[in-house]
Amino acid sequence: xxITLGQNLQxxxxxxxxxxxxxxxxxxxxxxxxxxxxxxxxxxxMMTMVGFxxxxxxxxxxxxxxxxxxxxxxxxxxxxxxxxxxxxxxxFTAEQKEKYAKLAQGCPVHNSLREDxxxxxxxx
Numbered sequence: 001x002x003i004t005l006g007q008n009l010q011x012x013x014x015x016x017x018x019x020x021x022x023x024x025x026x027x028x029x030x031x032x033x034x035x036x037x038x039x040x041x042x043x044x045x046m047m048t049m050v051g052f053x054x055x056x057x058x059x060x061x062x063x064x065x066x067x068x069x070x071x072x073x074x075x076x077x078x079x080x081x082x083x084x085x086x087x088x089x090x091x092f093t094a095e096q097k098e099k100y101a102k103l104a105q106g107c108p109v110h111n112s113l114r115e116d117x118x119x120x121x122x123x124x
Contacts, residue, residue, distance in 0.1 A: 035070050035079055042082060043068040045109035053103045059096065063089050066104075071118070081118030088123070097123045 003013045009025040011034075024031040032040070043066045054061035065087040070079045086104070088097045101123045104110075 035072070038079065039068040039070045039082065042107075042109045042113070043084075045107040046084070046104035049104045049107040050100045054100060059092070059100075061089070061092075061100065064100075079117070081120065083120045083122075085122040085124065 001013060001015045003011050005011055010031060011023045013021045013023070015021075021037075022031040023034050023037060025033055047064065047066055050061050050064055054064075067083075067085040067087075069083040071081040071083065072078065073080050084101075086097065086101045088100065092100075101121055105119070105121075
């Protein structure tokens with residue numbers, strides 16, 4: 001992965017020659033900011049874990065969704081936590097929903113974040 005700084009604090013990230021991903025800090029902007037990328041990475045990793053574990057248990061988790069909202073400190077200089085809202089298929093029982101929401105929190109990105117990070121989890 002190669003990240004290059006451009007004008008107006010925009011960065012361009014290219015992974016193995018694939019389509020570039022842009023970030024931006026200043027407004028107005030069309031690109032995501034780095035904090036949003038971290039939230040997206042966490043969400044994608046958690047959804048991958050849900051899919052993997054559901055397949056392992058013979059459940060179909062397609063259509064599961066996750067809203068991830070980062071929470072910042074007062075200075076907006078550090079992400080201090082995430083609000084996570086899982087939306088599971090209507091066919092899932094309450095027990096399945098709770099199980100997969102908990103299993104999702106074992107993903108590598110979640111496990112790589114600071115231990116003092118706070119998570120608010122809602123399951124629907």
